Amino acid sequence: MVEPGTILCVSEPFAHVLSNKEHDYRCENCMKRADELKRCSACASVKYCSTKCQKSDWSIHKKECPCLKRFQPKIPTDSTRLLLRLVIRFNNSSTVQESKGVLALRRSFNNLMSHEKEITNDKNRCDQLSQHLFTLQKVTAGVIDLPSSRVLLQIFGKMTTNSFTICGEEMQPIGVGIYLGPSLLDHRCTPNAVITFQGKSLHLRAVAQIADPTPSNVFISYIDQLNSTAERRRMLMEQYYFKCDCSWCQDKDLVSSVCRIIHV
Ligand SMILES: [Zn+2]
Ligand SMILES: [Zn+2]
Ligand SMILES: [Zn+2]
Structure with a gap:
């Protein structure tokens, strides 16, 4: 039994992006506000609060960096960048991530549903994907080998149906991320848990008594x-x-x- 207010789990993103509008105020990696931010000297597109954060983001940014540099002085939209980061992370798609806390949520990127059929029948979604791919092809040429169009469609499907809007201190949107464990949770219009963020860390908090806090008994509202x-x-x-x-x-x-x- 858990009481209302209990933190059920804490989860770190598989991939995340800071919104373009926040680049001058927040660290790209931890997403916290900082008075002094250091710019990545190679691409000049992203900023970090510390060397530690820059190092922590480097495993993904080292491949993203030449792509962003090519796009300067513009920066791709938040969702195109998230798609790019997921393409870069695709090599890790079978790695299982586990959330920390009383609720054990274990999942890999491969486990997410892609809704491939629904996406191909959805004109708006197909148009969005074409726009993303137009930019991706431009920025990745000669730097990253894009996967097949089928795999790109699956990654896009997983992204659009599993992304969480990351909110700041005043609950305003500051970015978007894919959190593997929490994406297991089903929707209810009257949920028994809510999601809040501390920087990029997702906190799942009970808002009702939950007798048996297992993944099938915890619900969040998607909308x-x-x-x-x-x-x-x-x-x-x-x-x-x-x-x-x-x-x-x-x-x-x-x-x-x-x-x-x-x-x-
Ligand atoms: Zn930071
Ligand atoms: Zn860079
Ligand atoms: Zn409902």
Whole structure:
């Protein structure tokens, strides 16, 4: 049994990007605000709060750096950059990551669903992917060998249906990341857990008593719970390709169908 307020787990991102609008204020690696940031001298596109953070980001940035340099003075959009970082991390896609805490969440990037079929039938998503690929081809030419178009489609599908918006101290969006363990958690419109961030570390906190805190008993809301049932269902279908049948959605359906009967 865990009580409301308990931290269920803490998870670090498999890949993350700091929003372009935050580059002058926050460290690219830990995402914390810092008065003094040191610029990567090679690409001049990213900044770090310390040598430690720069070293920690280097395993991924060393491949990203020449791509960003090529794109200067512009910088790719946040989602194109996340896709680039996932392509770079693709070699680690079978590595299992484990979240720390009372709730054990173990998952590899390979385990994520790609929703390949739904994406190929979704014109908006296909257009987004073409735009990302247009930029990716330009920036990676001669530096990174892109995987096959099928694999790129799968990576893009996993990215769009599993990314978490990383929020700052005032709950404002500051970036986006892929957190493997927490992406296991199912959606409920009345969740028993919420996600907050400290820098890039994701904290999953219980907001209700949970008798048996296993992955199948912990739920988060993927969207704003304050929207109407119809709106929530539309957003969940458009973004995550499923129809929510949680008790809250069913109750609200009951209310609206009773109202319809009364008004007829
Ligand atoms: Zn830092
Ligand atoms: Zn660089
Ligand atoms: Zn629901």
